[in-house]
Amino acid sequence: MKTTRHIKSALCATTTAIALAFGTHGASSQELSGEITAVVYPDWDFFADAAEAFMAANPGTTINIEPVTGGNDYFPGLPRTLATDSAPDITVVQTGSAGVWEGIEESGVLMDISDVWEEGGLKEAYLPALVSTYTTKDGKNLAINAGINWVGLVYYNKDMFAELGIEAPDAGRVATDEEWLAMTKALADAGKTPLAMPISGFRSTLWFVHQAMASNCGNDWMLAIQEAWHEGATPKAFYTDDCAVEALERLANTWNEAGVYGNSPQTVTREIGQTLFFTQTAGMYVSGSWEVSAIQAANLPFEAGWFLLPSMAVEETELQLLPIDGVGIAANSDNPDLAKAFLVYLTSVDFQNTMPKYSRNSGRADVELDTNAVPALALSQFNALGTMLGEPQPNTFTHVELRDRITSGWQEILIGTATPAEVAADLEAISDELRGG
Numbered sequence: 001m002k003t004t005r006h007i008k009s010a011l012c013a014t015t016t017a018i019a020l021a022f023g024t025h026g027a028s029s030q031e032l033s034g035e036i037t038a039v040v041y042p043d044w045d046f047f048a049d050a051a052e053a054f055m056a057a058n059p060g061t062t063i064n065i066e067p068v069t070g071g072n073d074y075f076p077g078l079p080r081t082l083a084t085d086s087a088p089d090i091t092v093v094q095t096g097s098a099g100v101w102e103g104i105e106e107s108g109v110l111m112d113i114s115d116v117w118e119e120g121g122l123k124e125a126y127l128p129a130l131v132s133t134y135t136t137k138d139g140k141n142l143a144i145n146a147g148i149n150w151v152g153l154v155y156y157n158k159d160m161f162a163e164l165g166i167e168a169p170d171a172g173r174v175a176t177d178e179e180w181l182a183m184t185k186a187l188a189d190a191g192k193t194p195l196a197m198p199i200s201g202f203r204s205t206l207w208f209v210h211q212a213m214a215s216n217c218g219n220d221w222m223l224a225i226q227e228a229w230h231e232g233a234t235p236k237a238f239y240t241d242d243c244a245v246e247a248l249e250r251l252a253n254t255w256n257e258a259g260v261y262g263n264s265p266q267t268v269t270r271e272i273g274q275t276l277f278f279t280q281t282a283g284m285y286v287s288g289s290w291e292v293s294a295i296q297a298a299n300l301p302f303e304a305g306w307f308l309l310p311s312m313a314v315e316e317t318e319l320q321l322l323p324i325d326g327v328g329i330a331a332n333s334d335n336p337d338l339a340k341a342f343l344v345y346l347t348s349v350d351f352q353n354t355m356p357k358y359s360r361n362s363g364r365a366d367v368e369l370d371t372n373a374v375p376a377l378a379l380s381q382f383n384a385l386g387t388m389l390g391e392p393q394p395n396t397f398t399h400v401e402l403r404d405r406i407t408s409g410w411q412e413i414l415i416g417t418a419t420p421a422e423v424a425a426d427l428e429a430i431s432d433e434l435r436g437g
Contacts, residue, residue, distance in 0.1 A: 032058045032060070032061050032337070032338055032341055033060040033061060033338070034060075034061065034062070034334075034335045034338050035061070035062040035063075035064065035335065035338075036062070036063055036064070036089035036090060036333070036335050036338050036339050036342070037063075037064040037065075037066060037088045037089050037090070038051070038063060038064070038065050038066070038088060038089065038090035038091070038327075039065075039066045039067070039068055039088040039090070039091045039092065040065060040067070040068065040090075040091075040092045040146075040327070041067070041068055041092060042067035042068070043290065043293060043294060044092075044146070045293055045297075045358055046146075046147070046354070046355060046358040046360060047065065047146070047346070048065055050342075050345065050346050050351055051063040051065060051342070053351075054342055054345050058341075061338060063342060066088065068092060071201065072201065072203075075093065075094050075097065075100050075104075076100050076103070076400075078091065078093065078104050078109065079103055079104055079107035079109050082107075082109035082110070082330045082331070082332070083107070083109055083332075085332075087109075087330045087332060087333075088330060089329060089330055089333040089334065089335060089336075089338075089339045090327060090328070090329055090330075090333075090339050090342070090343070091327070091328060091329075091330065092146070092325070092326070092327055093110070093142075093143050093326045093327065093328045094324045094325070094326065095133060095134055095142075095143045095145070095323075095324050095325075095326030095328075096133040096134070096323070096324055096396045096397070097324050097396060097400070098396065098397050098398060098399045098400065099399040099400030099401055099403075100400050104142075105136060105142060108331060109330060109331055109332075110142040110143065110328040110329065110330065110331060111142070111328070111329040111330065111331045111333065111336060112140045112141070112142065113141055113142065113143070113144065113328070113329055113340060113343065114139075114140055114141045115340065116141070116144060116340050116343050116344055116347070117141045117144070119344050120144075120344055120347045120348060122141075122144065122347060122364075123135075125349070125364045125365060125366050126145065126363050126364060126365070127148075127363055127364075127365055129321075129323060130145050130148075130323055130363045133323060133324075133396065134326065142328050143326035143327055143328040144326065144327055144328075144343050144346065144347045145323065145325065145326055145347075145363035146325045146326060146327050146346070146360075147325055147355050147358075147360035147361060147362060147363065148321060148322065148323045148325070148360070148361050148362075148363050149288045149289045149290050149321075149322045149325065149360060149361070150288065150289045150319040150320060150321055150322065150361075150381065150385070150389060151203075151207040151287075151288040151289070151319070151320050151322050151395065152207045152208065152211045152288075152308060152309075152317070152318070152319055152320050153286070153287060153288060153289065153291070153306045153307075153308070153319070153381070154195070154284050154285070154286055154306060154307055154308065154309060155277065155284065155285045155286075155287060155291060155295070155304050155305070155306050156168055156283060156284045156285075156304065156305055156306065156307065157277070157280060157283050157284070157302050157303075157304065158170075158302065158303040158304065158305045159302040159303055160187075160192070160280060160283050160302065161283065164186050164187065164190055165186070166183050166186050166187070166283075168183070168305065168307055169307050170305045170306070170307060170380075171305070171306060171307065171380045171381070171383075171384055172307055172308070173307060173308045173309070173310060173311065173316065173317055173388075174307060174308070174309055174310040175310060176310050177250075177310055179310070180309065180310050181255075181258050181260070184255075184258065184259065184260045185258075185259070187283040187284075188259050188262075192280075192281065192282060192283045193261070193262030193263070193276055193281055193282040193283070194259065194260050194261070194262060194282070194283055194284060195260050195261055195262070195282065195283075195284045195285070195286065196262075196268060196272070196273035196274075196276040196277050196281075196282035196284065196285040196286070197260075197261050197265060197268060197273065197286050198268055198269055198270040198272075198273040198286060198287075199261070199265055199266055199267075199268050199407070199410055199411060199414070200266065200267055200268060200269045200407075200411070201269055201270060201407065203270070204270070204273075204286045204287075205406055205407050205410045206395070206398065206403050206406055206407070207286075207288075207320060207395065208251055208286070208309075209247065209248060209251060209406050209410075210222065210320065210394040210395070210398070211308075211309070211317055211318070211320060211390075212247035212248075212250060212251055212309075212312060212317075213225070213243070213244050213247045213248075214315060214317075214318065214390065214391075214394070215247070215311045215312040215313065215314065215315050215316065215317045215318075216243045216244070216246055216247045216312035216313050216314060217237070217241065217243035217244055217247070217314060218243075218314040218315055219315055219390065219391060221237045221241070221243070221244075222237075222391065222394055223391060224236040224237035225237040225238075225239070225244075225394075226394055226397045226398060227397075228431055228435075229399050229402065229430070229431040229434040229435060230434070230435065231434065231435060231436070232435065233435050235431070235435070238428055238431075239424045239425075239427035239428045239431065240421075240424045240425055240427075240428045243313070243314075244424060245420050245421055245424045246312070247312060248409075248410075248413075248420040248423060248424060249420040250312070251410075252409075252410045252413040252414060252420060252423075253413055253419075253420060256413075256414050261414075262282070265414060266410075266411040266414045266415060270287075273285050273286065273287075274287070274291075274294065278298055278300060280301075280302065288322060289359055289360070289361075289378065289381050290358075290359055290360060291359075292359035292375055292377045292378040292381070293358055293359050295377065296359075296375055296377075304377060305377070305380075306377070306380070306381065308388065316388075318388055318389060318390030318391075319381075319384070319385070319388050319389050319390060320390050320391065320394060320395055321389060321390070321391070321395070322395050322396075323363070323395075323396060324395070324396050327343065327346070329343070347364075349364060349366055349367060352364045352367045353367050353368055353370065354373070355367070356369055356370065356373065356374045356378065356382065357370070357373040357374055357375070359374075359375065359377075359378040359381075361382070361385075369382065399430075399434055401430050401434070402427055402430055402431065405423070405426055405427055405430055406423075406427070409423030409426065409427070410423075
């Protein structure tokens with residue numbers, strides 16, 4: 001494979017284009033000056049490294065990076081946040097996320113950055129699914145993609161498994177439920193939490209519910225359910241279908257009764273789940289492909305591997321693509337030229353060639369994968385994409401009200417205040433209300 005170019009050498013070529021594109025009229029990139037603030041996820045090491053390289057190549061510029069606060073509540077509040085004088089110049093957004101993105105798009109608080117897209121040739125370079133997701137109905141582009149991830153991964157402690165004599169299908173699928181429950185029982189018998197499952201927060205529960213439903217109902221059903229809630233739609237799939245209720249029953253009820261999630265699983269957040277895994281209190285942990293960066297940074301005293309849960313009936317379980325990590329510029333930014341210049345660099349093929357070392361796949365189709373720069377754990381995931389990657393839509397186009405009900409419903413099932421059938425009926429009622437406008 002072609003070796004990825006060094007970030008700073010790549011930046012020199014990119015800043016020449018930046019100068020031409022954003023008002024410096026062909027002058028040296030040194031004319032970029034001033035300060036901007038970016039609010040992004042705290043574990044976005046790639047973003048911090050890009051900012052550092054950009055500032056080094058452009059003396060007189062400052063990019064301040066602040067972490068997202070409030071978790072996923074940050075995104076519904078963006079129209080209000082970005083309308084204030086204290087708004088960040090650059091912000092992470094969940095582009096295309098149904099039930100949230102529409103409000104951001106319609107509020108006008110994000111700048112049209114179609115010129116950034118034109119400068120980077122992004123309509124030609126991005127994967128088609130990204131072009132459609134990141135382009136508004138009137139043809140504008142309000143965000144760039146910050147890398148795509150895949151979700152539904154179970155990370156496991158290889159050393160712990162070996163010590164307890166547990167066999168795992170590394171970079172594969174657990175064959176059957178019987179094998180899965182035997183694995184989790186062995187961990188529980190050893191005093192470990194078998195699976196640290198972030199349940200307090202919709203992400204992991206959404207991934208697992210959709211992964212199981214797609215496996216039990218089929219991919220055609222999964223593609224249909226994402227459209228079923230749209231206003232005026234004639235649904236062809238329902239959350240109350242037997243296959244969907246069975247999937248929810250298996251995940252939130254049967255496995256909980258078997259002790260898969262340990263004690264008090266309804267209180268486990270992403271941070272708690274990660275801590276349980278990193279401290280070897282839990283033998284397994286649910287997350288996405290980005291977790292490789294955290295595992296590498298933590299310098300864990302054990303080797304980690306990954307696999308997918310067993311299939312149910314119709315289809316194999318699949319990794320699900322998560323394409324919503326976007327970055328936009330506030331419409332009221334005080335330094336839009338600098339903000340746009342940085343996004344041009346961030347989306348350039350030269351920088352995007354480095355994304356795999358952060359365990360993130362670029363949304364550009366013209367990047368080169370430098371296998372020497374990719375952690376072994378991440379490389380095993382890249383290598384599995386050809387046979388294990390499913391559809392992106394269930395993660396992007398499920399309305400936020402449905403996602404929230406999956407989260408709260410899962411928790412209610414765990415504590416016995418609702419049944420899977422009742423939660424499915426609630427999901428269908430929400431879909432019906434959304435369909436009616």
